[in-house]
Amino acid sequence: MSSTVIDDLTRERYAAAGFGHPVGLGRRPGLLIIDVQYRTVGTAPRPFGEAVQEFTTSCGEVGWQAVDRIARLLEVFRANDWPVLYPHVAPKKSFDEGALGAKVPGIMSIPARGYDFVEEVAPREGDVLLPKRHPSAFFGTPLASHLVQAGVDTLVVTGCTTSGCVRSSVVDAFSYNYKVTVPSDAVYDRSPVVHEVNLFDMQQKYADVLTTADLIERLAEVAGRNA
Numbered sequence: 001m002s003s004t005v006i007d008d009l010t011r012e013r014y015a016a017a018g019f020g021h022p023v024g025l026g027r028r029p030g031l032l033i034i035d036v037q038y039r040t041v042g043t044a045p046r047p048f049g050e051a052v053q054e055f056t057t058s059c060g061e062v063g064w065q066a067v068d069r070i071a072r073l074l075e076v077f078r079a080n081d082w083p084v085l086y087p088h089v090a091p092k093k094s095f096d097e098g099a100l101g102a103k104v105p106g107i108m109s110i111p112a113r114g115y116d117f118v119e120e121v122a123p124r125e126g127d128v129l130l131p132k133r134h135p136s137a138f139f140g141t142p143l144a145s146h147l148v149q150a151g152v153d154t155l156v157v158t159g160c161t162t163s164g165c166v167r168s169s170v171v172d173a174f175s176y177n178y179k180v181t182v183p184s185d186a187v188y189d190r191s192p193v194v195h196e197v198n199l200f201d202m203q204q205k206y207a208d209v210l211t212t213a214d215l216i217e218r219l220a221e222v223a224g225r226n227a
Helices: 008-017 048-054 061-080 098-103 105-109 143-150 162-175 192-205 212-226
Strands: 029-034 084-089 128-132 154-160 179-183 208-210
Touching (some): 061 212, 179 192, 179 212
Parallel strands (some): 154 179
């Protein structure tokens, strides 16, 4: 993965440690679409400074760019009848505050519209909805059970944010011995620096990171092997 942020010294040290080997895809992938709700992108594509006027948790137009790529992946998964799962934050109640509410108070007062799924990649009948209270899609949810039932051996992780719910879900998926792939342009964050640094680190330790276009080519190979 190319990056304008990661310096040569960092690359050299990771390479010396032997990190970053590709793992590839298994036989049955599942797609995670994490927190792709209007609260993370806004109700229309807008620059960040304008987007946060609507929802303080919005990442702005970079989120909408990722939505376009997620929609392409979603089409592939639908065509192959592969599982699609939606880990998402449900509307917050007072008893939900916990550590996250204390750390990010603004998340406790998001308007109800912000919790709606973005229409372009919204779930349909047969998809798995996974309300969560914490960053990882696995923590306190039945995600692992659903994956076992569906025979999934590979997770494609998309959505928001690269440094938060995406990363924590990737680390947990890796810890459960799933093959993990992150399409770099189908995840998003409010900071381009934080986005790139986390993609680099995930690529080195926990996941294969590649573009949506490259991933779609590889998914076509998986579909061909399963035909």
